Amino acid sequence: MGRIIEEIYVWRLPVRLYHWINALCMVALFVTGMYIAAPLFNPPLGEAVFYKGMAWWRYLHFVVAFIFIANFLFRLYWALFGGDKYARFGGFRPWSPSWWGKPFREQVESYLFLRSDEPNYVGHNPVAALAHFLFIFCGSIFMIFSGLAMYGENNPGGFSETLFGWMIPLFGGSYTLHFIHHLGSWMLPIYVIMHLYAVIRHDVVDRTSVTSSIITGYKHKVEEEPD
Amino acid sequence: MQRNQTFADVFRARGVSRRDFLKFCSLTSVYLGLSPSMVPNIVQAMENKPRTPVIWLHGLECTCCSESFIRSSHPTIEDLLFNMISLDYDDLLSAAAGTQLEDQRRRIMKEYKGKYILAVEGNASTKDDGVYCMVGGDSFLNTLKETAADAAAIIAWGSCASFGCVQNAHPNPTGAAPISDIIKDKPIVKVPGCPPISEVMTGVIAHFHTFGTLPDLDRLGRPKAFYKTRIHDKCYRRAFFDAGMFVESFEDEATRKGWCLYKMGCKGPTTYNSCSKIQWNGGTSFPIGSGHPCIGCSEPNFWDRGPFYQRLAEVPFLGTxxxxxxxxxxxxxxxxxxxxxxxxxxxxxxxxxxxxxxxxxx
CATH class of the missing domain: 1.20.5 (Single alpha-helices involved in coiled-coils or other helix-helix interfaces)
Structure with a gap:
């Protein structure tokens, strides 16, 4: 094992907190959401007033959703005004051809085994940044907007319905929006598989302790082992 | 029937007492979701405004809207109302036929230019110049455009006229299109449902007659008074939904107990309509009340969001x-x-x- 030659503080506390709250919220939202779509348990025969079977799952889904939204907004604030060079939007310009240029191409080539050396990034590499933009940023925004639109259906003319109700005609009706929200929730397991695989692989290949960095905040540069 | 009669004139001619007339006005205000203080406005309008001429066209449809409209169980009220909107043209209900009837339509269009209401039941085929729906020797597409040109407003009866319904379900061989896709320059009220509830239909007309304006519409162009909330929100089985007490099959004990039909594919949670409020046939029942899940017939594309007895729609994916x-x-x-x-x-x-x-x- 090589000697640790440098310790870099990459993920500051707000980023780490965001990461874990987000992870827990998304898992909870996925589980409760799937339960709402297909409730498994039926209480025994009796009076409805004694049970909260569905109401409780829906309540959990809504509470966690609002924590998720608050956490997302906090991360947005941190990206824009946090002045954290590993957590900002700054360098991410997917609309610009220059962004798709050398660094992105090199990283893709490396993932596709077309080049032997791994480009090394302290923060997110360009491919990771794109994946996060698509899944975490766009995905969260879609799930939040569609979720609030459906939440607003409970109270027509209220806050959620007034601000996000336009999502319903946009997607051709309430049922279709429910369907797409349901389909969208599958982004989570897909993302989790890719995310965990990429992290563990980078840790094994590059030995940058990226896995533990989301708990400790530190990544390491390891000296190549002298043979 | 005399022209320019008011509602009150018709009532009087038919021997309805003033007391019953006022009852009718109060009831109409309830159906329109208006406060009691608006009743005098309705009475005033019904007594003084000439009846609104209505031209009722039938395109690609099944006539279930008309069936709903005429088959109401408050005969002393709805039947009178049916006689009173001055239904000047309706190719289904008219005694006249052929050229006579078409002349009548053109006469109304000229005499009440810009004042009549065009009620459209069904939609128009747009493929191959609309040849898949021919009425009175012309394509319904042409008749619709011609009649809509001078209308004050259009009422799109039923899911066909509002959203397309079964005619434009996949693969839509005749290119059937809802009215709002064909007529762009007129105010359109969508009254979806397959069919819509009769009180909702008469309520929309009464609103136009009373105030001279269209009712408040929601984002999908439906009158808020009747389509603001979902069936789910006013469903009498909602308690079982919240409790998580669901019917699992049509043979189980829960069915007999009248539990929530959510797991049987009930579309009540995503369907905006008044079925659970006003109900059908004079408040007798509605599908869920009779133990059947809502199929969401007043929602756009409900035919393509099936099967009716599953929560989750089936969609084509990788050819399956x-x-x-x-x-x-x-x-x-x-x-x-x-x-x-x-x-x-x-x-x-x-x-x-x-x-x-x-x-x-x-």
């Missing part, structure tokens, strides 16, 4: 019937397989490199 969960599981499987393959290649490559390094050393 699939649903959101199946698509999700396939995608997750693909991601996992991709990660595993990538890991394998990484391992092989690493092993090769190490071998290579060892050889260099040797």
């Amino acid at each position: 019937d699939s649903n959101a969960d199946k698509i999700g599981v396939i995608a997750v499987g693909a991601a996992a397989a991709g990660a595993a393959a990538h890991a394998a290649v990484t391992a092989v490559k690493k092993a090769k490199e190490e071998k290579h390094d060892n050889k260099d050393k040797a």
Whole structure:
């Protein structure tokens, strides 16, 4: 094992907190959401007033959703005004051809085994940044907007319905929006598989302790082992 | 029937007492969701405004809207109302036929230019110049455009006229299109439902007659008074939904107990209509009340969001019937397989490199 030659503080506390709250919220939202779509348990025969079977799952889904939204907004604030060079939007310009240029191409080539050396990034590499933009940023925004639109259906003319109700005609009706929200929730397991695989692989290949960095905040540069 | 009669004139001619007339006005205000203080306005309008001329066209449809409209169980009220809107043209109900009837339509269009209401039941075929729906020797597409040109407003009766319904369900061989896709320059009230509730239909006309304006519409162009909330929100089985007490099959004990039909594919939670409030046939019942899940007939594209007895719609995916969960599981499987393959290649490559390094050393 090589000697640790440098310790870099990459993920500051707000980023780490965001990461874990987000992870827990998304898992909870996925589980409760799937339960709402297909409730498994039926209480025994009796009076409805004694049970909260569905109401409780829906309540959990809504509470966690609002924590998720608050956490997302906090991360947005941190990206824009946090002045954290590993957590900002700054360098991410997917609309610009220059962004798709050398660094992105090199990283893709490396993932596709077309080049032997791994480009090394302290923060997110360009491919990771794109994946996060698509899944975490766009995905969260879609799930939040569609979720609030459906939440607003409970109270027509209220806050959620007034601000996000336009999502319903946009997607051709309430049922279709429910369907797409349901389909969208599958982004989570897909993302989790890719995310965990990429992290563990980078840790094994590059030995940058990226896995533990989301708990400790530190990544390491390891000296190549002298043979 | 005399022209320019008011509602009150017709009532009087038919021997309805003033007391019953006022009752009718109060009831109309209730159906319109108006406060009691608005009743005098309705009475005033009914007594003084000439009846609103209505031209009722039938396109690609099944006439269930008309059936709903005429088959109401408050005969003393709805039947009178049916006689009173001055239904000047309706190719289904008219005694006249052929040229006589078409002349009548043109006469109304000229005499009440810009004042009549065009009620459209069904929609128009747009493919091949609309040849798939011919009425009175012309395509319904042409008749619709011609009659809409001088109308004050259009009422799109039923899901066909509002959203397309079964005619424009996939694959839509006749190119059937809802009215709002064909007529762009007139205010359109959508009264979806297959069919809509009769009180909702008469309520919309009464609103126009009373105030001279269209009712408040929601984002999909439906009157808010009747389509603001979902069936689910006013459903008498909602308590069972919240409790998580669901019917699992039509034979189980829960069915007999009248539990929530959510798991039987009830579309009540995504369907905006008044069925659970006003109900059908004079408040007798509505589908859920009779133990059948709501099929969401007043929602856009409800035919393509089936099956009716499942929560999750089936959609075509990779050439098969699939649903959101199946698509999700396939995608997750693909991601996992991709990660595993990538890991394998990484391992092989690493092993090769190490071998290579060892050889260099040797």
